[in-house]
Amino acid sequence: MAIEQDTIVRVLVKDRARLLAYIWAIVSDVHVAEDVLSEVTVLAVKKREQIADEAHLAGWLRIAARTEALKALRTDRSRPTPMSDQLIDLLDAEWATRDAQSSNDLADALQICMQRLSPRARQLVKLRYAEGLSGAVLAEKLNQRIKSIYVAISRVHRALGDCIRAHVARESR
Amino acid sequence: MSDAVDIFLQQAAAYLDGDLPAEAHEALHAELLADPEKRRRFVDLCLHSAVLTETFSHPLSHPASPMLSEAKRRGIDSAPRSTYTLSRIVALAALIALAVTAWFVFSPESQTATHTPSTPVAMLSDHSADAVFVGADGSMELGSELARGSLSLISGTAQVMFRSGAVVDLTGPCSLEMIDDNRGFLHTGTLSAYVPDQAHGFTVNAPHGVRVVDLGTRFLMTVDPSGGTQLIVLEGAVHYEGIQPAGKLTAGSSATIIDGSAQVYHPQPGQTLALPPHIRNPLLHDDFETAPSGFTFRGNVNRMTQAQRAWQGHAYVGFNIGNSDVNGVAEQTLATLPGMTYQLQFELGKYLLGEGAARLDVDVLTESGDTTLLHETASVVEGSDTMPVTPTTFTYRFTARGLTTRLRLTDTSTNHASAFDLYLDNIRIVPVLPTAELTPSGNLKN
Numbered sequence: 019m020a021i022e023q024d025t026i027v028r029v030l031v032k033d034r035a036r037l038l039a040y041i042w043a044i045v046s047d048v049h050v051a052e053d054v055l056s057e058v059t060v061l062a063v064k065k066r067e068q069i070a071d072e073a074h075l076a077g078w079l080r081i082a083a084r085t086e087a088l089k090a091l092r093t094d095r096s097r098p099t100p101m102s103d104q105l106i107d108l109l110d111a112e113w114a115t116r117d118a119q120s121s122n123d124l125a126d127a128l129q130i131c132m133q134r135l136s137p138r139a140r141q142l143v144k145l146r147y148a149e150g151l152s153g154a155v156l157a158e159k160l161n162q163r164i165k166s167i168y169v170a171i172s173r174v175h176r177a178l179g180d181c182i183r184a185h186v187a188r189e190s191r
Numbered sequence: 192m193s194d195a196v197d198i199f200l201q202q203a204a205a206y207l208d209g210d211l212p213a214e215a216h217e218a219l220h221a222e223l224l225a226d227p228e229k230r231r232r233f234v235d236l237c238l239h240s241a242v243l244t245e246t247f248s249h250p251l252s253h254p255a256s257p258m259l260s261e262a263k264r265r266g267i268d269s270a271p272r273s274t275y276t277l278s279r280i281v282a283l284a285a286l287i288a289l290a291v292t293a294w295f296v297f298s299p300e301s302q303t304a305t306h307t308p309s310t311p312v313a314m315l316s317d318h319s320a321d322a323v324f325v326g327a328d329g330s331m332e333l334g335s336e337l338a339r340g341s342l343s344l345i346s347g348t349a350q351v352m353f354r355s356g357a358v359v360d361l362t363g364p365c366s367l368e369m370i371d372d373n374r375g376f377l378h379t380g381t382l383s384a385y386v387p388d389q390a391h392g393f394t395v396n397a398p399h400g401v402r403v404v405d406l407g408t409r410f411l412m413t414v415d416p417s418g419g420t421q422l423i424v425l426e427g428a429v430h431y432e433g434i435q436p437a438g439k440l441t442a443g444s445s446a447t448i449i450d451g452s453a454q455v456y457h458p459q460p461g462q463t464l465a466l467p468p469h470i471r472n473p474l475l476h477d478d479f480e481t482a483p484s485g486f487t488f489r490g491n492v493n494r495m496t497q498a499q500r501a502w503q504g505h506a507y508v509g510f511n512i513g514n515s516d517v518n519g520v521a522e523q524t525l526a527t528l529p530g531m532t533y534q535l536q537f538e539l540g541k542y543l544l545g546e547g548a549a550r551l552d553v554d555v556l557t558e559s560g561d562t563t564l565l566h567e568t569a570s571v572v573e574g575s576d577t578m579p580v581t582p583t584t585f586t587y588r589f590t591a592r593g594l595t596t597r598l599r600l601t602d603t604s605t606n607h608a609s610a611f612d613l614y615l616d617n618i619r620i621v622p623v624l625p626t627a628e629l630t631p632s633g634n635l636k637n
Binding site: 036039042046047105112121124150153164175 | 227245314
């Protein structure tokens with residue numbers, strides 16, 4: 019029996035951040051990732067007869083996302099060498115460990131952890147993600163070296179990652 | 192924690208931004224292949240970046256209209272990557288629009304199904320971080336299915352997608368009753384509706400028997416506390432019914448419906464949008480001739496009254512006067528219509544010939560300041576040492592998402608030698624149709 023279309027739409031809306039992240043990891047460009055995500059959305063609804071249920075859909079979406087992401091890279095010859103199948107397989111295993119956590123829980127944890135950042139770090143996150151400024155553009159805007167920007171961004175992400183892991187561990191006790 | 196992790200995260204963050212040189216990609220791939228801890232960090236980075244992008248942006252955008260889709264296909268999306276771009280709005284909107292299109296195309300029964308009270312008729316397809324709902328049954332998380340009944344939004348914004356494919360953006364305070372999968376009742380507040388072709392006939396009821404039947408379009412609708420209804424059609428056409436006489440509104444027209452009768456406003460020749468007189472149009476028009484200005488000034492910026500320097504009248508706003516710090520900020524909060532597109536236009540001049548660009552960062556923000564609706568930098572390189580200087584006109588466009596919107600102008604001139612001043616005059620914001628051509632300068636069509 020095929021999955022209901024509204025289940026597909028609901029899952030795609032609810033989990034679009036996770037799927038976007040998966041595609042973004044492969045294509046290294048958020049705009050390309052969003053285009054690929056749109057393609058995957060169309061495919062999921064068109065091919066719904068092949069998808070049994072919500073559990074099947076999660077795996078199906080990841081395979082489709084991987085295929086479409088690599089296809090997008092192949093069509094743009096200016097792109098650097100894509101990840102090997104071996105590397106994507108290894109990353110898939112890592113992605114699978116995050117499937118149990120809902121996107122909403124992660125968003126909540128991120129909001130809590132954001133409050134623990136310094137005002138300057140929060141401002142950086144806001145510029146980077148609210149305004150969509152890449153590191154290179156941020157460097158120009160803030161009149162800093164690009165390396166300094168990426169040092170700051172990496173520290174913010176490390177702090178957020180550590181905080182979220184601790185938060186999730188506390189919540190799961 | 193080692194420095195190696197920091198260095199790896201720097202490389203990985205640059206990779207996601209597209210800032211990592213091509214030759215460094217293989218080295219990054221090799222590190223990921225070799226080290227499970229780095230793979231864990233990399234997946235965290237991707238996941239957190241995507242969630243932050245989604246959380247902050249909350250586009251609440253209308254699903255891609257034919258105009259937007261066409262613009263993207265033709266590569267008209269010329270907004271810089273550094274801003275909250277049209278391409279992002281289009282991509283996210285397309286996610287919903289395409290899904291709904293396919294949903295509809297592949298599921299003809301979805302229109303004719305009968306519904307029990309608990310049958311989902313819509314889905315919560317987006318909401319802002321500060322959205323507060325009351326009286327909602329069950330979860331109000333993204334993707335939650337909504338059964339028939341009332342949805343009251345106290346504050347923030349939310350987007351509801353009906354099963355028919357019609358999408359409405361709500362701005363709190365607002366109360367919408369979902370009647371079935373292609374019909375709602377706006378009891379109070381403001382909604383912005385996008386109705387794709389397949390949802391033709393989408394109906395919004397209003398107090399006193401008023402019904403607005405959509406014919407495949409985009410419109411704004413407000414019900415005030417006394418039960419009066421205001422309707423503005425941005426694309427396509429709608430019927431309004433339940434009053435005598437009923438009528439049809441096409442794009443650019445508007446109506447106020449009070450006490451069973453409609454006052455209709457149609458665009459005059461040369462106009463693209465006609466609004467009821469109580470809606471501010473222009474939203475802002477300040478030539479600074481009269482004090483005080485509606486702007487709040489911080490830092491090195493002030494209203495100036497030196498007639499020989501003004502290119503119009505005797506007053507203007509001067510940034511960096513007296514060659515002190517470049518830190519002037521002019522800010523103003525405006526009462527906007529959620530879902531309405533506005534055109535912002537102003538004139539800038541650079542006085543004196545010093546090297547560097549006279550630059551003004553233009554930011555339009557939601558009331559909370561969390562979301563940027565517009566971020567641009569207006570720049571004038573060529574200065575003049577004769578008075579008055581010749582001004583340059585800048586024109587931008589944004590779509591409001593709430594009842595209030597913040598406009599912030601920040602002097603970011605590259606004025607290291609403090610060798611010039613930046614003058615601002617004739618700032619004007621007018622509501623426009625989203626499909627109207629951007630007017631570069633001169634007379635505005637609306």
